[in-house]
Structure formats: C-alpha cells, structure tokens
Amino acid sequence: MNQKKETWIKLADYYCVPVAYLMGLPDGLVQHINKAQSMTFEELHEAIIQWAEDRNMIKQDKLTALSQLAKVTEEHGELSAGINKKDEEKIKDSLGDSLVTLIILAQDLNFDLLDCLNSVYRVIQNRKGKTINGVFVKETDLHK
Known part of the structure; x- marks a missing residue:
C-alpha cells in the first residue's frame, strides 16, 4: 500500500x-x-475484505488465522455480555463486529463466508426438529 x-x-x-x-x-x-x-450484504462483504486487505490484516497463514479466531471469540464474549446486560447498543455492535471478524477469518483461511453460508443453508433448509427451551434440536437428536 x-x-x-x-x-x-x-x-x-x-x-x-x-x-x-x-x-x-x-x-x-x-x-x-x-x-x-x-449496501447489500454482498457489497458490505466485499468492502470489509477490501478494508482488511488495505490494513494488511489478511495474510492467509496459520498464525494470522489463529489471531483472527481469538478476535472472533472476543467479539462473541462482548455479545454475551451485551445480551446478559440487555444492552441493545452493545448487542448490535457486537453482532456487527462478530460478522466482520468472521468475514476476515474466512478470507484468511481462503474461504468465502457467503459460500459457507449458502452451503450450510442447503444442509439445514429441510431439517426437521423442534425448539426446546429456546434451542433448536434436530429431529435425529430428539430420539436419543
């Protein structure tokens, strides 16, 4: 740069x-x-990748990916704190930060997060089960 x-x-x-x-x-x-x-989700996705590349954050090596994974975990901890405190601003910020860190991590690992999302949706779209105590339980796990 x-x-x-x-x-x-x-x-x-x-x-x-x-x-x-x-x-x-x-x-x-x-x-x-x-x-x-x-911006659309796809445009934001590309803008975030460009933002990270401009700051030399994406190196596609194991050390950088591990550091980025730590950042993902940190953001999820902040999200948990926001939910526990019912702090809507913190929740919104943490959700956004979590997405940013996941997009950067995926790029660092040479994955496209949108492809990952499409792939997993194809797996879950016809999944059956039910929600128990606010958590979705797959049909196959209900019979165990």
Missing part, C-alpha cells in the same frame, strides 16, 4: 471519520462514497 493511502486511512481511523471527509471531497461525492448504509 502506498504511504499516502496508509496515512489517510490511519487519520480517518483515529478521528473516526470517512477518508473522504478528511480529503475535503465535494458533498455529492462524499454521499456517494458513504452509501455504505444502503
């Missing part, structure tokens, strides 16, 4: 503002750039 781009990204991250804002881009262009609020 070139030095200028890296500097813009670091400044934007530090001040929690879009790079476009720091660069003084025209309002129309900033609005176009900030369309993230209306």
Whole structure:
C-alpha cells in the first residue's frame, strides 16, 4: 500500500471519520462514497475484505488465522455480555463486529463466508426438529 493511502486511512481511523471527509471531497461525492448504509450484504462483504486487505490484516497463514479466531471469540464474549446486560447498543455492535471478524477469518483461511453460508443453508433448509427451551434440536437428536 502506498504511504499516502496508509496515512489517510490511519487519520480517518483515529478521528473516526470517512477518508473522504478528511480529503475535503465535494458533498455529492462524499454521499456517494458513504452509501455504505444502503449496501447489500454482498457489497458490505466485499468492502470489509477490501478494508482488511488495505490494513494488511489478511495474510492467509496459520498464525494470522489463529489471531483472527481469538478476535472472533472476543467479539462473541462482548455479545454475551451485551445480551446478559440487555444492552441493545452493545448487542448490535457486537453482532456487527462478530460478522466482520468472521468475514476476515474466512478470507484468511481462503474461504468465502457467503459460500459457507449458502452451503450450510442447503444442509439445514429441510431439517426437521423442534425448539426446546429456546434451542433448536434436530429431529435425529430428539430420539436419543
């Protein structure tokens, strides 16, 4: 990554503002750039991968994947804390952070998270069972 781009990204991250804002881009262009609020899941998925690549977070090696897995676990812990405290803002933030960390982990392991999701849905879509105490139990596990 070139030095200028890296500097813009670091400044934007530090001040929690879009790079476009720091660069003084025209309002129309900033609005176009900030369309993230209306992006599809697939567009967000690609944007997150690009964001992680821009920050050299995806290296597709075991050490990086293990570090990213630790981040996934950390985010799930924060989600649990949010649910226990009934903190809607924390829950929403933790769910989003969990998705981001899973997308990055999948990319690090050379998987596409959307492919993983499609694959598992094909397995569960016709699954039968019932919910017991708020947890879905597969039909095959009901008879054990």
